[in-house]
Amino acid sequence: MQSNCNVIVIANQKGGVGKTTTTENVGIGLAKEGKKVLLIDFDPQADLSASLGIRNSDNMDHTICEALNGIIQDIPINYDDLIIHHDENVDIIPSNIELADFELKLVSVMSRERILDMTLEPLRKKYDVILIDCPPSLGMLTINALSSADKVLIPVQAQYLPAKGMTKLLGTINKVQHQINPRITVLGVAITLANMQTNLGKSTVDTLRENFDQHINVFDTVIPIGVKAAEATVVGKSVYEHAKDSNVAKAYENLTKEIVRSQKTKHKSSHER
Numbered sequence: 001m002q003s004n005c006n007v008i009v010i011a012n013q014k015g016g017v018g019k020t021t022t023t024e025n026v027g028i029g030l031a032k033e034g035k036k037v038l039l040i041d042f043d044p045q046a047d048l049s050a051s052l053g054i055r056n057s058d059n060m061d062h063t064i065c066e067a068l069n070g071i072i073q074d075i076p077i078n079y080d081d082l083i084i085h086h087d088e089n090v091d092i093i094p095s096n097i098e099l100a101d102f103e104l105k106l107v108s109v110m111s112r113e114r115i116l117d118m119t120l121e122p123l124r125k126k127y128d129v130i131l132i133d134c135p136p137s138l139g140m141l142t143i144n145a146l147s148s149a150d151k152v153l154i155p156v157q158a159q160y161l162p163a164k165g166m167t168k169l170l171g172t173i174n175k176v177q178h179q180i181n182p183r184i185t186v187l188g189v190a191i192t193l194a195n196m197q198t199n200l201g202k203s204t205v206d207t208l209r210e211n212f213d214q215h216i217n218v219f220d221t222v223i224p225i226g227v228k229a230a231e232a233t234v235v236g237k238s239v240y241e242h243a244k245d246s247n248v249a250k251a252y253e254n255l256t257k258e259i260v261r262s263q264k265t266k267h268k269s270s271h272e273r
């Protein structure tokens with residue numbers, strides 16, 4: 001049976017561009033919009049888990065690794081053990097450092113690109129949206145995430161010269177689409193960590209937009225650089241809970257609304273066809 005769940009993967013092989021912050025705040029933003037949301041930490045650094053207050057994940061047995069192992073060894077998975085409910089109305093499956101070994105292990109596994117997709121199958125029926133935070137690489141973990149995705153959200157830091165990295169990422173997404181997962185499409189680029197107080201910051205955002213716009217959707221909302229975003233990570237809360245009147249909180253709220261609108265428009269136009 002076809003589910004209505006949207007699996008959105010947050011990917012960019014460049015480090016520190018706001019993937020985790022975007023996963024958390026768009027995820028909690030979507031929950032505020034009434035969606036049932038599951039967040040998956042798919043990075044061995046486990047920053048998403050820590051950002052949501054789960055600091056001890058390296059000592060935890062029930063992480064995404066347990067589920068992946070279940071698929072590989074063909075043993076039943078108890079999803080209730082894995083899912084942790086966060087106060088801000090989202091569920092999360094944490095990760096830990098074991099996931100790094102897992103990437104090596106996958107090399108010799110049957111259907112190795114589709115292990116995460118198979119893991120998510122029963123969860124698609126339970127959630128409206130599943131957001132997956134990827135590691136900063138285009139290795140087997142990111143390929144697994146892309147193979148399970150309906151959409152890819154690409155955070156790009158407001159800096160000159162991200163073009164080379166983007167070409168490689170878009171090339172990988174194309175390959176995954178042709179060879180493994182025909183469903184996948186790019187939801188859009190979210191410009192992050194922008195310094196809109198300076199002329200240089202503003203012109204960088206304009207240049208990025210001009211460079212991307214012909215090929216790819218770039219969201220109107222720009223996520224500004226702001227200390228409240230970094231502080232929220234430290235206290236294990238979203239920016240909405242930590243500093244609801246901050247520019248970063250308003251920007252993530254707007255980005256979430258844009259994402260919801262773009263989904264509604266797509267849905268409508270596919271019904272009108």
Ligand SMILES: Nc1ncnc2c1ncn2[C@@H]1O[C@H](COP(=O)(O)OP(=O)(O)OP(=O)(O)O)[C@@H](O)[C@H]1O
Nearest residue numbers: 015016017018019020021136224225226229230233
């Ligand atoms: N808008 C923002 N303003 C200020 N700091 C931010 C903002 N967004 C993220 N940060 C901080 O920048 C750092 C990197 O952000 P984040 O972890 O979200 O990036 P990432 O792309 O997931 O990193 P990695 O590639 O290492 O997984 C973190 O310390 C985070 O708190």
